[in-house]
Amino acid sequence: MKGVAALLAVACYEARMAARGRGVWIGMVPMAALALLVGMGRLDGAESARLNAGAVAEALTLVVPVGVGVVLADRLRRGTAAGLGDLLDSVPLRGAARIGAVLAGGLAVALLPVLPVTAVLGAAAAVRTGDAAALPWTALAFLVVLLPACAWITALAGVLALVLPAPLARAFVVPAWFWAVAWNPRLLWAPTPVGTLLVPSGEYPAQAWFGTTPSWAGNGQVGWLSPAADGTVTGLANLACVLLSTALLIGGARLIMMGKR
Amino acid sequence: MDVAITGLTKTFGRRTVLDAVDLEFGAGMTGLLGPNGAGKTTLMRLLAGVLRPSSGALVVGGHDLRTRAGRAFTRRVLGYLPQHLDLYPDLSAREFLDYIALLKGVDDARTRRADVARLLDRVGLADSADLRLGGFSGGMRRRVGIAQALLGDPRLVIVDEPTAGLDPEERMRFRSLLAGLGERCTVVLSTHVLDDVAQTCPRVAVLAAGRVVYTGATSGLTAYAQDRTYLVDTDGPQPTGAAVTNAAATPEGMRYRVVADEPPPGAVPVAATLEDGYAALMRDIHPT
Numbered sequence: 001m002k003g004v005a006a007l008l009a010v011a012c013y014e015a016r017m018a019a020r021g022r023g024v025w026i027g028m029v030p031m032a033a034l035a036l037l038v039g040m041g042r043l044d045g046a047e048s049a050r051l052n053a054g055a056v057a058e059a060l061t062l063v064v065p066v067g068v069g070v071v072l073a074d075r076l077r078r079g080t081a082a083g084l085g086d087l088l089d090s091v092p093l094r095g096a097a098r099i100g101a102v103l104a105g106g107l108a109v110a111l112l113p114v115l116p117v118t119a120v121l122g123a124a125a126a127v128r129t130g131d132a133a134a135l136p137w138t139a140l141a142f143l144v145v146l147l148p149a150c151a152w153i154t155a156l157a158g159v160l161a162l163v164l165p166a167p168l169a170r171a172f173v174v175p176a177w178f179w180a181v182a183w184n185p186r187l188l189w190a191p192t193p194v195g196t197l198l199v200p201s202g203e204y205p206a207q208a209w210f211g212t213t214p215s216w217a218g219n220g221q222v223g224w225l226s227p228a229a230d231g232t233v234t235g236l237a238n239l240a241c242v243l244l245s246t247a248l249l250i251g252g253a254r255l256i257m258m259g260k261r
Numbered sequence: 262m263d264v265a266i267t268g269l270t271k272t273f274g275r276r277t278v279l280d281a282v283d284l285e286f287g288a289g290m291t292g293l294l295g296p297n298g299a300g301k302t303t304l305m306r307l308l309a310g311v312l313r314p315s316s317g318a319l320v321v322g323g324h325d326l327r328t329r330a331g332r333a334f335t336r337r338v339l340g341y342l343p344q345h346l347d348l349y350p351d352l353s354a355r356e357f358l359d360y361i362a363l364l365k366g367v368d369d370a371r372t373r374r375a376d377v378a379r380l381l382d383r384v385g386l387a388d389s390a391d392l393r394l395g396g397f398s399g400g401m402r403r404r405v406g407i408a409q410a411l412l413g414d415p416r417l418v419i420v421d422e423p424t425a426g427l428d429p430e431e432r433m434r435f436r437s438l439l440a441g442l443g444e445r446c447t448v449v450l451s452t453h454v455l456d457d458v459a460q461t462c463p464r465v466a467v468l469a470a471g472r473v474v475y476t477g478a479t480s481g482l483t484a485y486a487q488d489r490t491y492l493v494d495t496d497g498p499q500p501t502g503a504a505v506t507n508a509a510a511t512p513e514g515m516r517y518r519v520v521a522d523e524p525p526p527g528a529v530p531v532a533a534t535l536e537d538g539y540a541a542l543m544r545d546i547h548p549t
Contacts, residue, residue, distance in 0.1 A: 013356065082343075088364065089310075089366050261312060
């Protein structure tokens with residue numbers, strides 16, 4: 001329990017540092033505005049509060065993680081500055097758990113501008129559908145569709161910035177995200193998680209719990225890894241895969257940081 | 262907290278940075294001297310558990326750093342100041358120290374606050390405690406670095422060139438801080454400032470090219486230059502065949518302080534200092 005409290009405190013300090021940097025706001029406030037436009041566009045065809053929440057979350061998941069990845073790419077790299085890496089590695093609370101807390105703190109701040117947008121979209125959906133349940137559905141969609149995607153891209157961006165110069169890593173995050181969630185291998189073949197349980201786009205959870213119609217799920221390149229979106233089981237399996245790959249990226253970051261010494 | 266180093270070797274690729282080092286540190290302060298590239302920082306990083314030895318053993322308080330448990334134990338008792346320490350510019354000094362205290366396992370918030378306030382006061386930063394580190398001068402940052410090394414009541418303190426960038430007053434304050442620590446824990450002080458060692462460390466180890474070339478009493482290193490230290494006043498070229506430890510212009514020409522086996526013409530013998538002893542040792546290792 002003490003360890004959890006300490007990790008929480010680490011996340012709080014990292015959030016404080018992220019909040020004090022201008023970069024996160026400069027990147028995320030316009031991204032939140034874009035998310036509002038995209039989300040409002042998806043409200044038009046809303047049939048029910050639940051479906052609406054899933055559709056909006058899917059739409060936001062296409063664009064918001066890009067901004068998150070770009071603004072948070074330097075979070076792990078900062079901890080490798082001269083001497084700081086050695087210092088952070090000489091203390092009892094270290095390793096992958098601390099890296100996870102570092103990323104979580106930054107992510108919490110990066111998503112702050114998106115929270116009011118989500119609330120506005122939820123409220124707008126409630127008005128349009130006449131169903132107050134739109135608000136909790138929207139919150140749930142935020143948690144199971146958008147948040148895992150943002151966690152995944154945050155970890156990926158952190159790893160990229162450990163092996164590439166930070167500006168290059170930020171630039172690389174954008175194509176990396178679209179490769180992960182929107183690459184069409186029929187147009188240009190390349191191995192991609194699109195259509196498989198590994199995809200971080202939230203398609204499977206959105207189908208499972210919000211009833212959206214998946215665009216790619218089930219049509220991935222590896223058959224056994226691409227089951228048709230079929231409710232809770234595939235939704236949970238996809239969430240588990242995304243969280244596991246996020247954990248693997250964090251573990252990879254840890255190995256890279258150790259290798260740099 | 263006893264530290265025993267046996268046959269410690271560290272290589273990076275084909276380059277051997279430490280070569281079969283044997284050393285022991287007991288309670289109190291030990292100075293670690295040596296020219297650039299001697300392996301001091303690598304030894305400090307090995308002691309801090311940041312690097313793993315290529316071969317040999319490092320035992321801290323009876324715990325072998327080659328084991329996971331040994332490294333975990335060392336982290337719990339360690340205070341470490343790396344040679345260069347970049348701080349988070351977005352945090353204040355108080356916040357940074359609180360953050361590091363958390364990472365060091367000081368879980369109780371009240372204890373942390375008290376510890377941080379005490380150390381900020383001791384390094385003379387109480388008035389700047391709530392200013393962002395990004396606006397701190399090099400000396401102030403160094404003092405924050407020193408303070409973080411002392412968080413959590415460490416029993417083994419490893420400080421790598423702690424006084425680099427400090428002004429004379431800060432350096433004196435730091436010396437008294439370390440001297441107080443040396444009464445109750447093991448302090449290893451790596452530095453190029455021989456005066457810091459002379460003032461604070463009763464024991465010293467000297468590394469050169471990855472090997473220990475001297476370990477023992479600081480007075481013993483000073484004695485290396487005893488009866489070999491001279492002042493030479495001359496208006497000609499500097500004395501040859503001697504290690505010049507100081508040179509100063511005088512109205513008549515130049516005054517050289519030298520360490521030499523034979524007194525140069527006109528030389529006046531003087532009492533040796535640690536600097537002279539170090540120069541004599543280096544001269545014996547690498548005669549020119």
